[in-house]
Amino acid sequence: MEDTLKHLKDITNKLSDLPTLPTVVSQITQLMQNPRTSAAEVGEAITTDQSLTSKTLKLVNSAFYGFPGRIKTITHAIVILGFTTVKNIVLTASILNVIGKTGKSKEFDQEAFWLHSVSTGAIAKVLAELYKHKISEEAFIGGLLHDLGKVIINHCVVDLFEEVLIYRDKHNCLLKDAEKGVLKVTHQEIGSWVAERWKLPSNLTAVIQYHHNPELAGDYKEITGLVHLADIFARALGSGSGGDNSIPIVSETIWNDMNFNSIDLPKFLERAEDEITKASIFLQAI
Amino acid sequence: MKKVPVTEIEDGMLLAKPILGTDGKILLAPGVELKATMSSRLRNWGVVIVNILEERDDTSEEKENKLNKLEMTFEQVLENPNMKLIYDAVKKHIMDSE
Numbered sequence: 001m002e003d004t005l006k007h008l009k010d011i012t013n014k015l016s017d018l019p020t021l022p023t024v025v026s027q028i029t030q031l032m033q034n035p036r037t038s039a040a041e042v043g044e045a046i047t048t049d050q051s052l053t054s055k056t057l058k059l060v061n062s063a064f065y066g067f068p069g070r071i072k073t074i075t076h077a078i079v080i081l082g083f084t085t086v087k088n089i090v091l092t093a094s095i096l097n098v099i100g101k102t103g104k105s106k107e108f109d110q111e112a113f114w115l116h117s118v119s120t121g122a123i124a125k126v127l128a129e130l131y132k133h134k135i136s137e138e139a140f141i142g143g144l145l146h147d148l149g150k151v152i153i154n155h156c157v158v159d160l161f162e163e164v165l166i167y168r169d170k171h172n173c174l175l176k177d178a179e180k181g182v183l184k185v186t187h188q189e190i191g192s193w194v195a196e197r198w199k200l201p202s203n204l205t206a207v208i209q210y211h212h213n214p215e216l217a218g219d220y221k222e223i224t225g226l227v228h229l230a231d232i233f234a235r236a237l238g239s240g241s242g243g244d245n246s247i248p249i250v251s252e253t254i255w256n257d258m259n260f261n262s263i264d265l266p267k268f269l270e271r272a273e274d275e276i277t278k279a280s281i282f283l284q285a286i
Numbered sequence: 287m288k289k290v291p292v293t294e295i296e297d298g299m300l301l302a303k304p305i306l307g308t309d310g311k312i313l314l315a316p317g318v319e320l321k322a323t324m325s326s327r328l329r330n331w332g333v334v335i336v337n338i339l340e341e342r343d344d345t346s347e348e349k350e351n352k353l354n355k356l357e358m359t360f361e362q363v364l365e366n367p368n369m370k371l372i373y374d375a376v377k378k379h380i381m382d383s384e
Contacts, residue, residue: 063292068329236376238355247359250368260368265375266382277289277335284293 007184012193015156019098024049025091026199032087042083043075046090055093055286056086062285064278088141091200095145096286103154107165108243110154114283115240117144122279123230123272128223130268131258135203135223140279142207142227143234147242149191149208150175153183168243175243176212188212215253225254237269239276287345287384290338292328295320302384303337345384352380 027045031037047053053074060077061069065085071077078086103110121143128136153161160183168178179186192209200208206220207227217224228251234240235247255261287302298319305314305328313331320336328336356376363369 063329063334066332066334068326232372233376235359236356236372237379238352238359245358246362247369249363249366250372252368255368261371265371266379269375269379274289274335277291281291281293281334284291 004185004189008189008193011157011160011183011185011190014160015152015194018152018156018194018197021098021198022049022052022094024052025094028087028090029199029201032083039075039078039083042078042086043073046074046086051097052090052094055097056089059089059093059282059285060086062281064282064285084137088137091204092141092144093286095148095198099151099155101286103151104158105154105162105165107162108154109241112241113147113150113243115280116234116242117147117240118279118283119234119237119239119276120144120146120227120230122275123233124226125279126268126271126275127226127230130263130271131226133222133226135226138203139223139226139230142204142223143230145204146207146211146227146231147187147191148194149187149189150243152190152194153179153187165243172246174246174248176248186212212248214251221254221257225251225258228254229258229260233269233272234276237272237276287337288340289335291335292325292333295322295325295328295336297321299336300339301336302339305331305333305336307331349380349383353377356380 024045028042031042031045046056056074057071057077059065060071060081061067065081067080071080074086081089101110101114103113121140124139124143125136128134128139133139153164164175164178164182167173167181168175171178171181173181176186176188183190188209188211192205195205195208203220203223206217207224210217210220210224211227211231214221214224214228231242232247232250235242235244290299301314301316301318301320304312304316307313317339320338356373360369360373364373
């Protein structure tokens with residue numbers, strides 16, 4: 001454990017050009033924790049940031065949310081779509097704003113990466129609805145951002161990232177094992193370190209940290225389990241690529257906890273593919 | 287058949303499944319030729335994705351590619367019963383797709 005912390009420190013010391021999130025993001029997260037906060041207050045906070053406002057409005061007006069071109073102000077968006085949705089849109093828009101959709105390494109297919117991410121989000125959303133968990137919005141964003149660590153490695157220490165890719169090909173292993181081999185830490189650990197620094201909501205941080213071993217996610221086992229399963233199904237359906245040619249084994253604890261054997265798989269896969277097509281609109285709009 | 291987001295409709299695409307209104311009535315029937323300019327009207331109807339007819343040859347080749355990729359992805363994990371279950375379901379899903 002101590003070793004991991006030391007290795008993590010070695011890497012994070014090198015993240016000198018780690019972008020910072022706009023302060024409005026932590027302001028909003030805080031405002032949302034207060035049940036008495038009004039739509040107008042949140043709207044006011046968001047509109048202090050011009051570029052974030054226009055990006056948020058572009059997203060809420062995309063076909064993904066089904067109100068094309070009709071929402072003119074942030075307050076209006078909150079009234080129609082609700083607090084949680086708008087908060088998640090702002091969060092996603094600002095993270096993608098600072099890290100960008102393009103990575104630095106030419107050896108890594110960034111388009112396939114984001115397709116994998118958005119597909120994981122879409123499937124996690126379907127699973128949440130299937131299990132009647134009222135966290136389908138959170139599950140979508142969790143899936144979309146679960147591999148934040150990979151983006152950071154590709155953005156901030158690109159030479160090391162390319163060593164990881166070479167290691168992966170040489171040993172024919174999963175990216176996370178190649179990371180362990182080269183960096184001594186994985187994208188889960190680096191991602192959650194950044195998530196904490198950025199003060200992202202704790203359920204999102206848990207998803208980023210534990211999506212490969214969701215049984216360790218404590219209070220956030222439910223959402224992390226959904227994203228864990230969604231990640232595996234996105235790979236199985238061949239929708240994009242997170243950088244692996246193979247697939248990790250599904251957690252038996254989560255499988256049993258969710259009683260996944262009882263799921264109507266053909267129907268689930270059909271719904272998952274529909275939702276992935278829909279979510280690709282989200283990706284274009286962002 | 288393939289699924290296409292309304293934002294990506296191109297001239298000449300043929301509808302594979304009907305587009306239904308909220309009341310269940312058919313707004314556009316299968317076989318109708320779409321135009322790129324119809325995109326905004328469809329969006330106003332609340333349509334997000336449309337099912338488009340594909341030429342037969344493309345479909346079988348695409349299926350084969352998908353099955354090969356699936357095979358490769360699962361190569362090292364098929365001894366795990368749960369992974370085998372996922373593999374079988376996705377394989378059937380690909381084979382049954384139109």
